[in-house]
Amino acid sequence: MSALLLALLPVLVAPTRAVQQPAAAPPDTHLGAWSHTIEDLEGPVAVGFGPEGELWVAEEHADRVRRFDVSGAQARILEDGAVWGGPSGVAASTRLYVSDRARRRVVAVGREDWRDVDVVLAGAEELCDPRGLAAADGRLAVADGLGGCVRWLAGARKLRLGTDLLTFPADVAFGKDGWLFVVDRDRARVERFDPDGVHAGGFGDYGAFPGLLAGPTGIAAWGGRVYVADTENHRISVHEETGRLLYTLGTHAIRPREGEGRLHYPAAVAVSPTGRHLAVAEPLDGRVQVFTRTEGAEPPVDPIRALAPQASAHYGRTVALDGPWMLMVEPETHAVLVHDLRTLPAPTELSSFGRRGAGLGRYLQPRGIALETGSRTAWITDPSLAALDEVRIRIDPEAPLNQHPGAAAWVRRIDLRAWQRDLGGIEAFFDPAPVAVTLAEEQGRAWVLDARNRAVLEVDTKTGSCMRALGLGLLIDPVALAVGPEGILWVADALAGRVVGFRTATGEVHRILGEGALTRPAGLAVDGTGRVFVADAARHRLLRFDPRDGLDLMIGEEGLGPGQLYEPAGVALDDEGNLLVVDHGNHRGVVLTPDGAFVRAFGSKLYVRPAMRPDAGEGGR
Numbered sequence: 001m002s003a004l005l006l007a008l009l010p011v012l013v014a015p016t017r018a019v020q021q022p023a024a025a026p027p028d029t030h031l032g033a034w035s036h037t038i039e040d041l042e043g044p045v046a047v048g049f050g051p052e053g054e055l056w057v058a059e060e061h062a063d064r065v066r067r068f069d070v071s072g073a074q075a076r077i078l079e080d081g082a083v084w085g086g087p088s089g090v091a092a093s094t095r096l097y098v099s100d101r102a103r104r105r106v107v108a109v110g111r112e113d114w115r116d117v118d119v120v121l122a123g124a125e126e127l128c129d130p131r132g133l134a135a136a137d138g139r140l141a142v143a144d145g146l147g148g149c150v151r152w153l154a155g156a157r158k159l160r161l162g163t164d165l166l167t168f169p170a171d172v173a174f175g176k177d178g179w180l181f182v183v184d185r186d187r188a189r190v191e192r193f194d195p196d197g198v199h200a201g202g203f204g205d206y207g208a209f210p211g212l213l214a215g216p217t218g219i220a221a222w223g224g225r226v227y228v229a230d231t232e233n234h235r236i237s238v239h240e241e242t243g244r245l246l247y248t249l250g251t252h253a254i255r256p257r258e259g260e261g262r263l264h265y266p267a268a269v270a271v272s273p274t275g276r277h278l279a280v281a282e283p284l285d286g287r288v289q290v291f292t293r294t295e296g297a298e299p300p301v302d303p304i305r306a307l308a309p310q311a312s313a314h315y316g317r318t319v320a321l322d323g324p325w326m327l328m329v330e331p332e333t334h335a336v337l338v339h340d341l342r343t344l345p346a347p348t349e350l351s352s353f354g355r356r357g358a359g360l361g362r363y364l365q366p367r368g369i370a371l372e373t374g375s376r377t378a379w380i381t382d383p384s385l386a387a388l389d390e391v392r393i394r395i396d397p398e399a400p401l402n403q404h405p406g407a408a409a410w411v412r413r414i415d416l417r418a419w420q421r422d423l424g425g426i427e428a429f430f431d432p433a434p435v436a437v438t439l440a441e442e443q444g445r446a447w448v449l450d451a452r453n454r455a456v457l458e459v460d461t462k463t464g465s466c467m468r469a470l471g472l473g474l475l476i477d478p479v480a481l482a483v484g485p486e487g488i489l490w491v492a493d494a495l496a497g498r499v500v501g502f503r504t505a506t507g508e509v510h511r512i513l514g515e516g517a518l519t520r521p522a523g524l525a526v527d528g529t530g531r532v533f534v535a536d537a538a539r540h541r542l543l544r545f546d547p548r549d550g551l552d553l554m555i556g557e558e559g560l561g562p563g564q565l566y567e568p569a570g571v572a573l574d575d576e577g578n579l580l581v582v583d584h585g586n587h588r589g590v591v592l593t594p595d596g597a598f599v600r601a602f603g604s605k606l607y608v609r610p611a612m613r614p615d616a617g618e619g620g621r
Contacts, residue, residue, distance in 0.1 A: 028295065031291055033291055033293070034261035035277070037072075038057070038290070041287055041288065042286060044287070045059075046058040046281065048090045048092050048133070050092035054075065055069070056068075060088055060101075064077060065096070070290075083114070084102070085101070086477065087099060089143070098133075102495040104129070105119055105121060105130065106130055106140075108120050128430055128452055129451075131171060132219070143171050146383070146430070148163065148168065149162050150172055150182055150193075152197055165191065167187050168365075179194060180192070181193075188206040190216075203239065204228075210248050211237070211245040215332075217229055218266065218267055220270050220271045229280065234264060235248045235252070250280070263282065264282050267283050276292060277292055277293075278292075314330070315589060316366070318523070318569070321371065323373035327371050329369065334356040334364070335366070336366060337349055338393065338404070338407055346600060347589070350401075351406075351407035365383055367434070368434060368448070370438050372439055378391045381436065383433035383435050386417045386431050389413050390411040390414075391409070391411065392409040393408060423468075432457065435449050436449040436478075440458065449491065453469070454477070456471050456491060468507065470507045476493055477493055477494040478493055482526045485526075485530045490526055492521035497515065498513065498521070499512070513534075521535065525573050525579070533573075535570070535582075540557060542592075542596070555592065561610055562611045563597075566585035578591055578599065579591070583607075587606075589602050589603050600612060
């Protein structure tokens with residue numbers, strides 16, 4: 001870091017004017033009464049209250065930060081692609097701090113003059129994947145998700161915390177007396193660090209019972225209490241700073257877009273300086289719900305909701321097809337689902353494999369899938385474990401349709417950390433985080449997307465070694481890939497809003513698609529003629545690109561009905577040329593013709609019914 005920037009740091013993290021936190025929260029009240037909802041947001045992934053009680057919301061899909069007053073009325077919009085790309089964390093004190101995930105940096109901007117910009121931390125040497133932020137009393141903390149650590153700045157002093165402890169720190173919060181709390185998504189834990197940065201224990205473990213956590217991604221602290229966005233349990237878990245559970249806030253939203261205190265994958269949480277308001281961001285539903293303080297030590301239990309059935313687990317963002325089989329990820333169960341396509345237009349689930357853990361056959365974040373029916377082999381990636389697993393599918397593709405418990409046998413795991421950051425002769429900053437995989441034309445080779453080093457890796461699946469890396473220095477946020485005719489490898493670059501095509505023979509860029517048309521590409525597939533189908537999660541649609549003429553078709557719009565989508569992700573083509581789309585935000589899969597005509601939906605009944613029976617009363621947003 002330059003001498004000039006070091007000199008600026010005491011100014012950038014100057015003491016906050018925020019109201020001092022009380023010694024303890026009032027014992028006869030709690031934060032839990034739903035007040036109002038701020039709707040029509042575009043990927044709200046972070047929230048933070050400022051010293052005057054204003055609420056700041058970072059919208060990753062729109063590359064903007066918005067300011068709201070306590071009633072939910074919009075006061076300001078800060079959006080400029082030159083300042084940040086994919087804002088993923090926000091904290092306000094004397095200045096506004098924003099995590100710029102696209103550029104691997106944290107910037108400080110003026111709360112009134114947002115063009116007054118300073119870079120606080122920047123570059124792969126400092127940050128891999130900046131996420132949640134906390135700023136208080138001259139200190140700034142940054143959760144480095146894929147980097148597996150927390151950066152803590154106080155004046156010219158910089159610390160790197162939790163390097164050998166944290167797996168995916170998603171958010172941070174300062175509590176009483178300068179203590180720092182860190183929520184670790186993959187370990188389902190909250191860790192505590194004292195004012196000197198020394199680890200002092202923590203609390204939490206994986207599970208669904210009150211007091212346990214599942215995929216937590218947000219944290220806030222106020223008045224001796226810690227508020228955790230318990231994402232996959234669809235609730236806010238409230239603890240004493242020592243970890244003792246006090247109560248849980250919110251109930252699981254069952255019906256599509258259900259709100260008014262019912263939560264759906266809450267990702268971030270913030271408490272106002274006075275402790276009177278609590279804000280919860282739900283990116284999948286495009287909203288922030290605000291709660292107020294009310295009487296009673298904890299929320300009353302709704303007896304009707306307590307007896308209501310739980311919604312089905314969410315499909316993940318990835319799908320792979322080959323021959324009669326379809327594989328999809330189910331993140332909450334850490335499993336891969338095996339379907340039979342011979343029953344199309346509605347695939348039939350045959351089996352599943354995988355469970356939570358770190359050993360062979362277990363996953364923390366199963367993500368990428370490649371499938372080859374001829375050898376009955378699947379390849380599964382887990383970025384949290386830096387793992388590429390070879391799995392044998394023990395189902396005869398010619399056998400009659402039937403359920404198949406124990407359908408998988410794990411052959412081996414390629415540990416990408418064993419490469420010692422050597423990517424085919426190129427020394428990288430980080431151990432790879434494989435988020436997607438597809439099989440190469442050459443037998444025994446696969447292409448793997450590395451989110452940490454932002455590259456495509458050619459892997460020799462026989463030896464488990466990395467042959468070469470493509471896209472270093474070009475890709476920003478690679479999330480999906482597919483191989484097309486003539487050896488063209490297409491990569492969806494989400495935060496860059498584009499698809500990049502590489503010539504696999506030379507590694508050179510062949511063509512870039514979608515600039516100006518795509519906002520957040522999340523999945524793609526290529527047909528035999530070279531047409532590229534891309535799911536745009538932010539715009540709730542699919543785009544089709546002709547290899548010669550460019551964009552020639554847009555498919556879908558936001559909603560739940562036939563032909564409508566909500567944050568679509570994975571895309572694949574079956575043997576007939578039909579599209580199977582993971583309609584991620586709608587808890588379902590959708591089958592479309594190559595020209596975009598709706599065939600049918602499958603998955604959660606509450607989300608399928610509006611598409612198959614538009615008159616059933618479950619409308620879109």
